[in-house]
Amino acid sequence: MKRKYYKIWLIAALITGILFLTSCNAVDYSAKSVQGAVKSDKTVSVSNIPEYQGEPYVVLNENMPMFEESDMTQTSFEQYSELDSLGRCGVAFANVGMDLMPTEDRGSISQIKPTGWQSVQYDNVDGKYLYNRCHLIGYQLTAENANEKNLITGTRYMNVEGMLPFENMVADYVKETNHHVLYRVTPIFSGTDLVAKGVQIEAYSVEDRGEAICFHVFVYNVQPGITIDYSTGESHLEEAAAQKMDSFQGEIRGNSSSKIYHCPGQASYEQMATSEHLVIFQTEQEAIEAGYRKAKR
Amino acid sequence: MNVIVCLDDRQGMMFYNRRQSQDRKLRERILKLCSGNVLWMNAYSYKLYAETANDFIYVDENFLSKAQKGEFCLVESVLLKPYEDKIEQLIVFWWNRHYPADFYFDLNLKDWKKESEEEFQGSSHDKITEEIYTKKGND
Numbered sequence: 024m025k026r027k028y029y030k031i032w033l034i035a036a037l038i039t040g041i042l043f044l045t046s047c048n049a050v051d052y053s054a055k056s057v058q059g060a061v062k063s064d065k066t067v068s069v070s071n072i073p074e075y076q077g078e079p080y081v082v083l084n085e086n087m088p089m090f091e092e093s094d095m096t097q098t099s100f101e102q103y104s105e106l107d108s109l110g111r112c113g114v115a116f117a118n119v120g121m122d123l124m125p126t127e128d129r130g131s132i133s134q135i136k137p138t139g140w141q142s143v144q145y146d147n148v149d150g151k152y153l154y155n156r157c158h159l160i161g162y163q164l165t166a167e168n169a170n171e172k173n174l175i176t177g178t179r180y181m182n183v184e185g186m187l188p189f190e191n192m193v194a195d196y197v198k199e200t201n202h203h204v205l206y207r208v209t210p211i212f213s214g215t216d217l218v219a220k221g222v223q224i225e226a227y228s229v230e231d232r233g234e235a236i237c238f239h240v241f242v243y244n245v246q247p248g249i250t251i252d253y254s255t256g257e258s259h260l261e262e263a264a265a266q267k268m269d270s271f272q273g274e275i276r277g278n279s280s281s282k283i284y285h286c287p288g289q290a291s292y293e294q295m296a297t298s299e300h301l302v303i304f305q306t307e308q309e310a311i312e313a314g315y316r317k318a319k320r
Numbered sequence: 321m322n323v324i325v326c327l328d329d330r331q332g333m334m335f336y337n338r339r340q341s342q343d344r345k346l347r348e349r350i351l352k353l354c355s356g357n358v359l360w361m362n363a364y365s366y367k368l369y370a371e372t373a374n375d376f377i378y379v380d381e382n383f384l385s386k387a388q389k390g391e392f393c394l395v396e397s398v399l400l401k402p403y404e405d406k407i408e409q410l411i412v413f414w415w416n417r418h419y420p421a422d423f424y425f426d427l428n429l430k431d432w433k434k435e436s437e438e439e440f441q442g443s444s445h446d447k448i449t450e451e452i453y454t455k456k457g458n459d
Contacts, residue, residue, distance in 0.1 A: 080420070082336070086336045188418045188421075191418060191419055192335070192340060192341065192419045195341050195415075195444050198444035199344065199444035234338075235339075235342070237338065238335070238420070240420075
């Protein structure tokens, strides 16, 4: 008798384990689809997402999200998955309406350390920091501050070039129409990686049945010029990017009177060398932080 | 003809056959701008303007070919390069936002002279910038 129970327990444990692994790696398209939308039997997983080709995102399933008809409601909601056994975020799902949107400025989120978090800086990254605490559902949509179930380790590039444009489009549409937008973000991890390979974002405007907002994309968690070890979050500058930076010769020349800075090769760069208003910076970022802006020519 | 376009920070106009954004106050401004003159657009754009029921709006899929001198054309989903010689004035409304895009404005603004620039608040956009351009060499 005891042996029989042991077998049942073993089978249950195996099934649970398989479900856990697949839930981290894959999203079943066939189970979720907007009625009338193009259906697909495809499954999103690390293995069938196209390689990063220089664009921050790629369209999935002919851009059709895979919501169910029962999701179509004019009542706002937001749901965040429990962290998994590795402490990783899962699916974040909301029906974004005006009542969920922020009424005050965003608070601090620095106390959250998402899985794979590393505080590392590179000169070739906008703002220098490679990683941001990326909201799965952006603050401008559901006003979530330091919610650990909604923050992952994401590159600056994914955050600003990949996710933000889609958040902007949805936020402005909801503000303009007072309608609702179904919005689901699924971080895609490979195996036991601590850093997601990217996020799958689906959105659909409810009241107009997707006429204004309808998309289904995968946003790559990459940073051009930097190689990331997704299992740990560690990173290094790619050789080509390092060589490019090494070949950069010459200081940045600022004009303390106009608060404009000039890079080597720009029109007034040589002229600035003898200017009484010359201020020298080692990097453009240094100049920007000092309140200077780049010369247009 | 005078062409009106709405662009994001990267000169994007559409993503997957949908406009990037919309704004009620911007529509009112466009209608006021064209008031008393013909405003051409295609059926896709007209869906946004249908409620205003203005009899000076003409809807046609080949509107850029049909528009006459001095008339206005609202362009959301059509390439402009083939019609560039016909354009007298370009009226650009900047969303001052970055949206996804796969269809972009195809004229080079460096070939045009900026005559004016004005900012205003939209109904859902904090700051929209209106810029009016004329062809360089038309002075």
